[in-house]
Amino acid sequence: MLEVWGRPYSSNVIPVIWAVAETGIDWQLKLAGGSFGKLDTPEYAAMNPNRMIPMIRDGDFALWESNAIIRYIADIYGKEHLSPTNQKMRAEADQWMEWCQTRAFPPVIQAFFATVRTEPDKRDVSLISKHADEAADILSILDDHLKERLFVTGDTFTIGDIPLGCVAYRYFNIEIERPSFPHLEAWYARLSERPAYKKHVMRFFGKTPEDWAALEESSATEGT
Ligand SMILES: N[C@@H](CCC(=O)N[C@@H](CS)C(=O)NCC(=O)O)C(=O)O
The missing domain is CATH 3.40.30.10 (Glutaredoxin)
Incomplete structure (x- = not known):
């Protein structure tokens, strides 16, 4: 197994x-x-x-x-759809997976460490807002990309959605200021309907x- x-x-x-x-x-x-x-x-x-x-x-x-x-x-x-057989679609899925590791994950995880993983009395408000602003700057790129798509590579869910979907759950569930991201929020809502996402990603991670x-x-x- x-x-x-x-x-x-x-x-x-x-x-x-x-x-x-x-x-x-x-x-x-x-x-x-x-x-x-x-x-x-x-x-x-x-x-x-x-x-x-x-x-x-x-x-x-x-x-x-x-x-x-x-x-x-x-x-x-x-x-079929999880790993796109269309080479261009697969390359796009790869692109967003790499973009997640290098661009989206770092500011969100920093914000996560500065909130959930830091004692409330030791939290640095200006550091938290710096990470939150960086995360919002980067995620605005994804919000814009999702304007005309249901999922990261088009109309079907693929591996391109997986790392970013995990970052999105952290981002939307930590105590930070967030601008409105209508397309990102709609995509996050679509992911939230998937049983595997609900079970393994949408886990309460606490506040402290x-x-x-x-x-x-x-x-x-x-x-x-
Ligand atoms: N680029 C690696 C990063 C792996 C990584 O940073 N793993 C962390 C946990 S998220 C780790 O092994 N930390 C040591 C530990 O958890 O004891 C990947 O995507 O797999």
Whole structure:
């Protein structure tokens, strides 16, 4: 059975779990990273010398880097649309996945760390608003792109939606100022109708580091 190694609350693991869940295949979670440890063991390093999560194991094949994993899952197990067969559409999906890692993810995750992962009395309001402004600047590009499309690459859901859909959930659910993004919000609402997104991405992540730690701890029952 396909193994996903990581923590179910981890920002780079969630998109992999969502992609796997979209395919409907059987899979199991191998808890690793954070308080679950294992990354510094020789066994883990032999499978993943980068010693990070996520990683998958499919039989004796191990793969790491979330975007590479999502592409593999979609190519091997996804139905027609998840991994577009049209090469231009596939290239566009790739483009938005890379754009997510390099441009959209960083300011949103910084805003996330400055809020949810920082004690309320230690939060820096001006830093939070700097990250929120940066995130809004970048996401305005996606909002504009979605003006004439239902999903990132056109009228169907593809891997191009997956990393960005995870960033969108964080963005819309942290305590920051947000401008109105009608097209981004409509797309986020469309994603929210997908059972796999609801189950694996739209997880309450708490409002404080204590909430976060408690949720992480409780996720120990979700894997081995
Ligand atoms: N570019 C990598 C980033 C992986 C990454 O930063 N993973 C973090 C978790 S989100 C990690 O392994 N941190 C150590 C830990 O969780 O213990 C990917 O997309 O897979």
